[in-house]
Amino acid sequence: MTSAEVTIEFGDVMYDLKAGETVTLGRAADLVVDDNPYLHRRLLQVSADSGVWWVANIGQSIPVSVATDQGEFQALLGPGARLPIVFPRLRVMFTAGPNTYEVAITCHGSLLSPADPSDAVAGDATRVPLALTESQKLLVLALAEPMLLNPGQGLTAVPTSAVAAERLGWPVTTFNRKLDAVCEKLDRGGVDGLRGGPGNLASLRKSRLVEYALLARLVSASDLVLLDRIGDTPAP
Known part of the structure; x- marks a missing residue:
């Protein structure tokens, strides 16, 4: 020992x-x-x-x-x-x-x-990782995909809302609405850095969301297969 x-x-x-x-x-x-x-x-x-x-x-x-x-x-x-x-x-x-x-x-x-x-x-x-709905998990996966595929990449690799929405086949308005919802949910659960407002740029909020999701094990590389199945289900 x-x-x-x-x-x-x-x-x-x-x-x-x-x-x-x-x-x-x-x-x-x-x-x-x-x-x-x-x-x-x-x-x-x-x-x-x-x-x-x-x-x-x-x-x-x-x-x-x-x-x-x-x-x-x-x-x-x-x-x-x-x-x-x-x-x-x-x-x-x-x-x-x-x-x-x-x-x-x-x-x-x-x-x-x-x-x-x-x-x-x-x-x-x-203290307790918060469960995501199916569509919320897909949203986080779309944002975290570059880092899950290549863990050495920094959070600057997090895609824009437009790119992530296209990856999911969603309208950007739908993506942004669901991004607001998941950030609000996690913020209420005590996760810092997800609240919108002055001084909190959208890009920084998405990076913090990805960082939390990776550390809290909300998503992993094994979940990426879900992104390949999105064509089988209609957009929310």
């Missing part, structure tokens, strides 16, 4: 931390993620405080999404925010310029199971 208390995985790299150790992740950090100039030199920090391990967003402008391995719990960490690592395994996703990255954090002495989230867990969190 490993003597590490926390293990960080990025690609083929595994980084073990023991009590008293701290690691940073970024473009010029302890664990170098990429030399992408859009990525902060140090974006994430994993460290212990008062006997609890924490993951912190120490960047200046990049939001970081954190979720349990199967998406039962999810939090969005803005710059300066941090989250206690109380679950056995967390998936961390962030986008810098054209690229999206995913890091896994395993806590060998976790305090909670994913099915037992605590109200003490800080952050803008969504």
Whole structure:
């Protein structure tokens, strides 16, 4: 058994931390993620405080999404925010310029199971993935298709509403109406970043929807077959 208390995985790299150790992740950090100039030199920090391990967003402008391995719990960490690592395994996703990255954090002495989230867990969190209707799932699949086919692509690959509507064979007005409905549904469920209004561009809202759907396991690559069947059913 490993003597590490926390293990960080990025690609083929595994980084073990023991009590008293701290690691940073970024473009010029302890664990170098990429030399992408859009990525902060140090974006994430994993460290212990008062006997609890924490993951912190120490960047200046990049939001970081954190979720349990199967998406039962999810939090969005803005710059300066941090989250206690109380679950056995967390998936961390962030986008810098054209690229999206995913890091896994395993806590060998976790305090909670994913099915037992605590109200003490800080952050803008969504604890229960919300079920989508059939047409809502198709909409999300159309937006997430580029990233499901090529996980290395960034959220900038999310198609426009017009392109996604054409993929589904829907009128753009129908697509936008259903996009509003699914965003409103998830917003009511506590998912941050989906509310429309000043300062929240439609493109950013779609990217946040895709990011949440991937982390919460609302859609997966195995679901893409549903897009190939849309010609068998009438447009909603």
